[in-house]
Amino acid sequence: MNEVLAQLDLNKILLESINDAILSVDKNTNIIFLNSEFERKFSEDKKESPSKLSDVISNEEILDGFQFCINESVPFRIEDYEITYKNRKHFYDIVITPMMDKGQCFGAMGVFRNITAAKLSEQMRVDFVANVSHEIRTPLTSIKGFAQVLENSTELVLPAGKEYLSKIIKNTERLHALFSDLLNLSMIESRHRLIKSEINLKAMIESVRAMLLQNYSHKNIQISYDLPIETLRVDPKLFEQALINLIDNACKYAGEKPHIKITSFQEKEDIIISVSDDGPGISREHMGRIFERFYQVESSRTNQKSSRGTGLGLSIVKHIVSKHKGEIWVESEEDKGTIFFIKIPTKNKRISLDE
Numbered sequence: 140m141n142e143v144l145a146q147l148d149l150n151k152i153l154l155e156s157i158n159d160a161i162l163s164v165d166k167n168t169n170i171i172f173l174n175s176e177f178e179r180k181f182s183e184d185k186k187e188s189p190s191k192l193s194d195v196i197s198n199e200e201i202l203d204g205f206q207f208c209i210n211e212s213v214p215f216r217i218e219d220y221e222i223t224y225k226n227r228k229h230f231y232d233i234v235i236t237p238m239m240d241k242g243q244c245f246g247a248m249g250v251f252r253n254i255t256a257a258k259l260s261e262q263m264r265v266d267f268v269a270n271v272s273h274e275i276r277t278p279l280t281s282i283k284g285f286a287q288v289l290e291n292s293t294e295l296v297l298p299a300g301k302e303y304l305s306k307i308i309k310n311t312e313r314l315h316a317l318f319s320d321l322l323n324l325s326m327i328e329s330r331h332r333l334i335k336s337e338i339n340l341k342a343m344i345e346s347v348r349a350m351l352l353q354n355y356s357h358k359n360i361q362i363s364y365d366l367p368i369e370t371l372r373v374d375p376k377l378f379e380q381a382l383i384n385l386i387d388n389a390c391k392y393a394g395e396k397p398h399i400k401i402t403s404f405q406e407k408e409d410i411i412i413s414v415s416d417d418g419p420g421i422s423r424e425h426m427g428r429i430f431e432r433f434y435q436v437e438s439s440r441t442n443q444k445s446s447r448g449t450g451l452g453l454s455i456v457k458h459i460v461s462k463h464k465g466e467i468w469v470e471s472e473e474d475k476g477t478i479f480f481i482k483i484p485t486k487n488k489r490i491s492l493d494e
Protein backbone atom coordinates (compact mmCIF):
# COMPACT_ATOMS: atom_id res chain seq x y z
CA MET A 140 0.00 0.00 0.00
CA ASN A 141 2.79 2.35 0.96
CA GLU A 142 4.43 1.61 -2.34
CA VAL A 143 1.25 2.59 -4.19
CA LEU A 144 0.98 5.79 -2.17
CA ALA A 145 4.62 6.55 -2.80
CA GLN A 146 4.03 5.98 -6.51
CA LEU A 147 0.97 8.28 -6.47
CA ASP A 148 2.94 10.95 -4.64
CA LEU A 149 5.79 10.63 -7.09
CA ASN A 150 3.39 11.01 -10.07
CA LYS A 151 1.87 14.10 -8.45
CA ILE A 152 5.31 15.58 -7.77
CA LEU A 153 6.28 14.93 -11.38
CA LEU A 154 3.12 16.57 -12.75
CA GLU A 155 3.57 19.53 -10.42
CA SER A 156 7.18 20.08 -11.41
CA ILE A 157 6.39 20.23 -15.12
CA ASN A 158 6.42 23.75 -16.50
CA ASP A 159 3.30 23.13 -18.61
CA ALA A 160 -0.24 23.64 -17.37
CA ILE A 161 -1.94 20.23 -17.08
CA LEU A 162 -5.60 19.35 -16.70
CA SER A 163 -7.34 16.01 -16.86
CA VAL A 164 -11.06 15.24 -16.99
CA ASP A 165 -13.22 12.13 -16.96
CA LYS A 166 -15.58 11.07 -19.76
CA ASN A 167 -18.21 13.54 -18.55
CA THR A 168 -15.66 16.37 -18.46
CA ASN A 169 -15.54 16.41 -14.62
CA ILE A 170 -12.11 17.60 -13.52
CA ILE A 171 -9.90 14.80 -12.14
CA PHE A 172 -6.71 16.75 -11.74
CA LEU A 173 -5.11 20.10 -12.48
CA ASN A 174 -1.59 21.11 -11.58
CA SER A 175 -0.59 24.37 -9.86
CA GLU A 176 0.67 25.86 -13.12
CA PHE A 177 -2.82 25.36 -14.58
CA GLU A 178 -4.43 26.94 -11.51
CA ARG A 179 -2.07 29.92 -11.67
CA LYS A 180 -2.68 30.61 -15.35
CA PHE A 181 -6.25 29.53 -16.01
CA SER A 182 -8.35 29.25 -12.88
CA GLU A 183 -7.05 31.79 -10.36
CA ASP A 184 -9.92 34.21 -10.94
CA LYS A 185 -12.53 31.48 -11.53
CA LYS A 186 -14.77 29.50 -9.14
CA GLU A 187 -13.38 28.49 -5.74
CA SER A 188 -13.00 24.79 -6.48
CA PRO A 189 -13.90 24.10 -10.09
CA SER A 190 -15.48 20.72 -10.77
CA LYS A 191 -16.32 20.85 -14.49
CA LEU A 192 -14.08 21.64 -17.43
CA SER A 193 -16.42 24.49 -18.36
CA ASP A 194 -15.76 26.10 -14.92
CA VAL A 195 -12.17 26.81 -15.96
CA ILE A 196 -12.32 26.94 -19.78
CA SER A 197 -14.88 28.96 -21.69
CA ASN A 198 -13.32 28.74 -25.15
CA GLU A 199 -15.57 26.67 -27.46
CA GLU A 200 -12.68 25.32 -29.51
CA ILE A 201 -10.93 23.85 -26.45
CA LEU A 202 -14.19 22.44 -25.02
CA ASP A 203 -14.95 20.86 -28.41
CA GLY A 204 -11.37 19.56 -28.57
CA PHE A 205 -11.77 17.69 -25.25
CA GLN A 206 -15.14 16.32 -26.36
CA PHE A 207 -13.73 15.22 -29.74
CA CYS A 208 -10.78 13.54 -28.05
CA ILE A 209 -13.06 11.66 -25.60
CA ASN A 210 -15.61 10.64 -28.26
CA GLU A 211 -13.08 9.52 -30.88
CA SER A 212 -10.24 8.38 -28.57
CA VAL A 213 -7.72 10.31 -30.65
CA PRO A 214 -5.39 13.19 -29.83
CA PHE A 215 -6.33 16.75 -30.70
CA ARG A 216 -4.08 19.77 -31.05
CA ILE A 217 -4.86 23.49 -30.86
CA GLU A 218 -2.03 25.70 -31.98
CA ASP A 219 -1.41 29.29 -30.93
CA TYR A 220 -4.31 29.60 -28.50
CA GLU A 221 -4.35 33.17 -27.24
CA ILE A 222 -5.41 34.16 -23.72
CA THR A 223 -5.02 37.33 -21.70
CA TYR A 224 -4.15 37.27 -18.03
CA LYS A 225 -2.73 40.00 -15.84
CA ASN A 226 -3.43 42.33 -18.78
CA ARG A 227 -0.91 40.58 -21.03
CA LYS A 228 -1.40 38.37 -24.05
CA HIS A 229 -0.14 34.81 -23.80
CA PHE A 230 0.00 32.09 -26.44
CA TYR A 231 -0.42 28.37 -25.81
CA ASP A 232 0.04 25.21 -27.81
CA ILE A 233 -2.51 22.71 -26.46
CA VAL A 234 -2.33 18.96 -26.92
CA ILE A 235 -5.29 16.94 -25.66
CA THR A 236 -4.76 13.18 -25.46
CA PRO A 237 -7.23 10.42 -24.55
CA MET A 238 -6.62 8.55 -21.27
CA MET A 239 -7.02 4.85 -22.01
CA ASP A 240 -7.49 1.81 -19.80
CA LYS A 241 -7.78 -1.66 -21.37
CA GLY A 242 -8.64 -0.15 -24.73
CA GLN A 243 -11.39 2.07 -23.30
CA CYS A 244 -11.18 5.86 -23.13
CA PHE A 245 -12.04 7.05 -19.61
CA GLY A 246 -11.16 10.72 -20.03
CA ALA A 247 -8.71 13.18 -21.55
CA MET A 248 -5.63 15.08 -20.49
CA GLY A 249 -4.73 18.53 -21.81
CA VAL A 250 -1.15 19.80 -21.76
CA PHE A 251 -1.03 23.59 -22.24
CA ARG A 252 2.46 24.74 -23.27
CA ASN A 253 3.26 28.43 -23.05
CA ILE A 254 4.86 29.53 -26.34
CA THR A 255 4.62 33.28 -25.75
CA ALA A 256 8.37 33.95 -25.91
CA ALA A 257 8.74 32.13 -29.26
CA LYS A 258 5.63 33.90 -30.57
CA LEU A 259 6.95 37.32 -29.63
CA SER A 260 10.32 36.78 -31.29
CA GLU A 261 8.48 35.51 -34.37
CA GLN A 262 6.36 38.66 -34.31
CA MET A 263 9.53 40.77 -34.13
CA ARG A 264 10.85 38.98 -37.21
CA VAL A 265 7.59 39.62 -39.09
CA ASP A 266 7.53 43.28 -38.06
CA PHE A 267 11.13 43.62 -39.18
CA VAL A 268 10.40 42.14 -42.63
CA ALA A 269 7.27 44.32 -42.88
CA ASN A 270 9.24 47.48 -42.02
CA VAL A 271 12.12 46.66 -44.35
CA SER A 272 9.70 45.88 -47.21
CA HIS A 273 7.85 49.12 -46.64
CA GLU A 274 11.02 51.21 -46.38
CA ILE A 275 12.39 49.70 -49.58
CA ARG A 276 9.19 49.97 -51.58
CA THR A 277 8.89 53.72 -51.02
CA PRO A 278 12.21 54.71 -52.70
CA LEU A 279 11.62 52.05 -55.37
CA THR A 280 8.35 53.73 -56.34
CA SER A 281 10.22 57.01 -56.61
CA ILE A 282 13.02 55.47 -58.77
CA LYS A 283 10.41 53.96 -61.07
CA GLY A 284 8.49 57.25 -61.31
CA PHE A 285 11.58 59.29 -62.31
CA ALA A 286 12.72 56.59 -64.75
CA GLN A 287 9.27 56.75 -66.39
CA VAL A 288 9.49 60.54 -66.66
CA LEU A 289 12.88 60.16 -68.41
CA GLU A 290 11.58 57.39 -70.64
CA ASN A 291 8.75 59.61 -71.87
CA SER A 292 10.98 62.61 -72.47
CA THR A 293 12.53 63.28 -75.87
CA GLU A 294 14.69 66.17 -74.62
CA LEU A 295 16.36 64.62 -71.57
CA VAL A 296 17.29 61.21 -72.96
CA LEU A 297 18.70 60.05 -76.26
CA PRO A 298 16.78 57.20 -77.95
CA ALA A 299 19.65 54.78 -77.16
CA GLY A 300 19.25 55.48 -73.42
CA LYS A 301 15.58 54.48 -73.44
CA GLU A 302 16.49 50.81 -73.59
CA TYR A 303 18.43 51.13 -70.32
CA LEU A 304 15.57 53.03 -68.75
CA SER A 305 13.10 50.33 -69.65
CA LYS A 306 15.45 47.81 -67.96
CA ILE A 307 15.60 49.99 -64.85
CA ILE A 308 11.79 50.16 -64.76
CA LYS A 309 11.41 46.41 -65.27
CA ASN A 310 13.85 45.64 -62.48
CA THR A 311 12.26 48.07 -60.03
CA GLU A 312 8.96 46.29 -60.77
CA ARG A 313 10.61 42.93 -60.02
CA LEU A 314 12.04 44.21 -56.74
CA HIS A 315 8.64 45.62 -55.83
CA ALA A 316 6.99 42.25 -56.51
CA LEU A 317 9.71 40.45 -54.54
CA PHE A 318 9.24 42.59 -51.44
CA SER A 319 5.45 42.26 -51.67
CA ASP A 320 5.76 38.46 -51.83
CA LEU A 321 8.28 38.39 -48.96
CA LEU A 322 5.95 40.48 -46.86
CA ASN A 323 3.01 38.22 -47.71
CA LEU A 324 4.93 35.05 -46.92
CA SER A 325 6.17 36.39 -43.65
CA MET A 326 2.67 37.49 -42.60
CA ILE A 327 1.13 34.15 -43.53
CA GLU A 328 3.82 32.20 -41.67
CA SER A 329 3.21 34.13 -38.49
CA ARG A 330 -0.58 34.25 -38.72
CA HIS A 331 -1.83 33.00 -35.35
CA ARG A 332 -5.28 31.86 -36.27
CA LEU A 333 -7.31 31.62 -39.42
CA ILE A 334 -10.40 33.79 -39.54
CA LYS A 335 -12.69 31.38 -41.35
CA SER A 336 -16.02 32.06 -42.98
CA GLU A 337 -18.14 30.56 -45.73
CA ILE A 338 -17.11 31.73 -49.20
CA ASN A 339 -18.71 31.31 -52.59
CA LEU A 340 -16.00 29.79 -54.76
CA LYS A 341 -17.47 30.98 -58.05
CA ALA A 342 -17.81 34.60 -56.86
CA MET A 343 -14.23 34.54 -55.56
CA ILE A 344 -12.85 33.10 -58.81
CA GLU A 345 -14.81 35.72 -60.81
CA SER A 346 -13.24 38.55 -58.84
CA VAL A 347 -9.73 37.03 -59.13
CA ARG A 348 -10.28 36.58 -62.86
CA ALA A 349 -11.39 40.22 -63.32
CA MET A 350 -8.31 41.39 -61.42
CA LEU A 351 -5.86 39.19 -63.34
CA LEU A 352 -7.32 39.85 -66.78
CA GLN A 353 -6.26 43.49 -66.39
CA ASN A 354 -2.62 42.36 -66.14
CA TYR A 355 -2.91 40.02 -69.10
CA SER A 356 -4.94 42.17 -71.50
CA HIS A 357 -2.41 41.27 -74.23
CA LYS A 358 -3.28 37.55 -73.94
CA ASN A 359 -6.44 35.81 -75.00
CA ILE A 360 -7.17 34.01 -71.73
CA GLN A 361 -10.13 31.68 -71.35
CA ILE A 362 -11.16 30.56 -67.90
CA SER A 363 -13.85 27.90 -67.49
CA TYR A 364 -15.34 26.32 -64.38
CA ASP A 365 -16.89 23.13 -63.22
CA LEU A 366 -17.87 23.78 -59.62
CA PRO A 367 -20.37 21.30 -58.20
CA ILE A 368 -19.09 22.34 -54.75
CA GLU A 369 -19.65 26.07 -54.56
CA THR A 370 -19.27 26.93 -50.89
CA LEU A 371 -16.26 26.37 -48.72
CA ARG A 372 -15.22 27.33 -45.17
CA VAL A 373 -11.81 28.98 -45.34
CA ASP A 374 -9.95 32.15 -44.41
CA PRO A 375 -11.21 34.28 -47.34
CA LYS A 376 -8.23 36.64 -47.56
CA LEU A 377 -5.64 33.88 -47.52
CA PHE A 378 -7.59 31.55 -49.76
CA GLU A 379 -8.08 34.29 -52.34
CA GLN A 380 -4.31 34.85 -52.31
CA ALA A 381 -3.77 31.12 -53.01
CA LEU A 382 -6.20 31.24 -55.95
CA ILE A 383 -4.57 34.42 -57.30
CA ASN A 384 -1.13 32.79 -57.26
CA LEU A 385 -2.27 29.58 -58.97
CA ILE A 386 -4.39 31.29 -61.64
CA ASP A 387 -1.70 33.94 -62.17
CA ASN A 388 0.88 31.20 -62.79
CA ALA A 389 -1.45 29.51 -65.27
CA CYS A 390 -1.87 32.85 -67.12
CA LYS A 391 1.89 33.54 -66.94
CA TYR A 392 3.22 30.23 -68.16
CA ALA A 393 0.51 28.93 -70.49
CA GLY A 394 1.30 30.73 -73.74
CA GLU A 395 -0.61 33.42 -75.61
CA LYS A 396 -4.00 31.71 -75.65
CA PRO A 397 -4.18 29.82 -72.40
CA HIS A 398 -7.18 27.78 -71.50
CA ILE A 399 -7.52 27.51 -67.75
CA LYS A 400 -10.01 25.24 -66.06
CA ILE A 401 -11.02 25.34 -62.40
CA THR A 402 -12.94 22.50 -60.76
CA SER A 403 -14.13 21.60 -57.29
CA PHE A 404 -15.31 18.27 -55.97
CA GLN A 405 -15.89 16.42 -52.73
CA GLU A 406 -13.81 13.40 -51.78
CA LYS A 407 -14.97 11.87 -48.50
CA GLU A 408 -14.57 14.68 -45.94
CA ASP A 409 -12.33 16.84 -48.12
CA ILE A 410 -12.99 19.38 -50.83
CA ILE A 411 -10.55 19.31 -53.73
CA ILE A 412 -10.02 22.30 -55.99
CA SER A 413 -7.98 22.01 -59.16
CA VAL A 414 -6.51 24.66 -61.45
CA SER A 415 -5.36 23.30 -64.79
CA ASP A 416 -3.76 24.88 -67.84
CA ASP A 417 -2.62 23.77 -71.26
CA GLY A 418 0.83 25.35 -70.98
CA PRO A 419 4.35 23.94 -71.29
CA GLY A 420 4.07 21.73 -68.21
CA ILE A 421 6.77 21.05 -65.62
CA SER A 422 9.29 18.25 -66.00
CA ARG A 423 9.46 15.50 -63.38
CA GLU A 424 12.85 16.62 -62.03
CA HIS A 425 11.45 20.04 -61.07
CA MET A 426 8.02 18.97 -59.82
CA GLY A 427 9.28 18.01 -56.36
CA ARG A 428 10.97 21.36 -55.84
CA ILE A 429 8.65 24.05 -57.19
CA PHE A 430 7.01 24.58 -53.77
CA GLU A 431 10.37 25.60 -52.24
CA ARG A 432 11.03 29.28 -51.69
CA PHE A 433 12.78 31.00 -54.60
CA TYR A 434 12.82 27.84 -56.70
CA GLN A 435 12.30 28.66 -60.37
CA VAL A 436 12.53 26.34 -63.32
CA GLU A 437 15.18 27.20 -65.90
CA SER A 438 13.79 27.72 -69.35
CA SER A 439 15.04 24.91 -71.57
CA ARG A 440 15.40 27.38 -74.45
CA THR A 441 17.35 30.15 -72.71
CA ASN A 442 18.84 28.16 -69.81
CA GLN A 443 17.77 31.05 -67.61
CA LYS A 444 15.51 31.17 -64.60
CA SER A 445 12.06 32.61 -65.22
CA SER A 446 12.33 36.38 -64.96
CA ARG A 447 8.56 36.62 -64.83
CA GLY A 448 8.10 35.88 -61.16
CA THR A 449 9.75 35.93 -57.76
CA GLY A 450 9.89 32.18 -57.07
CA LEU A 451 7.75 32.68 -53.95
CA GLY A 452 4.22 32.26 -55.37
CA LEU A 453 3.84 28.51 -54.84
CA SER A 454 5.49 28.49 -51.43
CA ILE A 455 2.94 31.12 -50.38
CA VAL A 456 0.14 28.83 -51.64
CA LYS A 457 1.65 25.87 -49.79
CA HIS A 458 1.76 27.82 -46.53
CA ILE A 459 -1.84 28.94 -46.92
CA VAL A 460 -2.99 25.38 -47.62
CA SER A 461 -1.08 23.93 -44.68
CA LYS A 462 -2.56 26.62 -42.37
CA HIS A 463 -5.92 25.12 -43.41
CA LYS A 464 -4.52 21.64 -42.56
CA GLY A 465 -4.85 20.78 -46.23
CA GLU A 466 -2.54 19.47 -48.95
CA ILE A 467 -1.28 20.70 -52.31
CA TRP A 468 0.19 18.68 -55.15
CA VAL A 469 0.82 18.97 -58.85
CA GLU A 470 0.40 16.74 -61.90
CA SER A 471 2.03 17.79 -65.12
CA GLU A 472 3.15 16.57 -68.48
CA GLU A 473 5.64 18.46 -70.60
CA ASP A 474 4.03 20.29 -73.52
CA LYS A 475 0.56 19.16 -72.39
CA GLY A 476 -0.17 21.23 -69.30
CA THR A 477 -0.22 21.39 -65.54
CA ILE A 478 -2.84 20.74 -62.86
CA PHE A 479 -2.48 22.00 -59.31
CA PHE A 480 -4.71 20.37 -56.67
CA ILE A 481 -5.63 21.81 -53.29
CA LYS A 482 -7.30 19.60 -50.69
CA ILE A 483 -9.16 21.35 -47.85
CA PRO A 484 -10.56 19.21 -45.01
CA THR A 485 -14.10 20.03 -43.95
CA LYS A 486 -14.01 18.30 -40.57
CA ASN A 487 -11.68 18.01 -37.60
CA LYS A 488 -9.26 15.23 -38.25
CA ARG A 489 -7.15 12.95 -36.18
CA ILE A 490 -4.07 15.03 -35.43
CA SER A 491 -0.73 13.40 -35.80
CA LEU A 492 1.40 14.51 -32.89
CA ASP A 493 4.53 13.93 -34.94
CA GLU A 494 3.62 16.78 -37.32
Ligand code: ADP
Binds near residue numbers: 421452
Ligand atom coordinates in the same frame (compact mmCIF):
# COMPACT_ATOMS: atom_id res chain seq x y z
P1 ADP B 1 7.26 32.29 -59.88
O1 ADP B 1 7.14 33.58 -59.17
O2 ADP B 1 8.58 32.08 -60.53
O3 ADP B 1 6.11 32.03 -60.76
P2 ADP B 1 6.26 30.15 -58.25
O4 ADP B 1 6.66 29.71 -56.88
O5 ADP B 1 4.86 30.62 -58.43
O6 ADP B 1 7.30 31.25 -58.69
O7 ADP B 1 6.52 28.96 -59.26
C1 ADP B 1 7.78 28.28 -59.24
C2 ADP B 1 8.11 27.76 -60.60
O8 ADP B 1 7.19 26.74 -60.97
C3 ADP B 1 7.97 28.82 -61.68
O9 ADP B 1 9.18 29.52 -61.83
C4 ADP B 1 7.63 28.00 -62.93
O10 ADP B 1 8.81 27.57 -63.56
C5 ADP B 1 6.92 26.77 -62.38
N1 ADP B 1 5.45 26.87 -62.58
C6 ADP B 1 4.53 27.29 -61.66
N2 ADP B 1 3.29 27.22 -62.17
C7 ADP B 1 3.42 26.75 -63.43
C8 ADP B 1 2.48 26.44 -64.47
N3 ADP B 1 1.17 26.62 -64.31
N4 ADP B 1 2.98 25.96 -65.65
C9 ADP B 1 4.31 25.76 -65.81
N5 ADP B 1 5.23 26.03 -64.86
C10 ADP B 1 4.80 26.52 -63.69
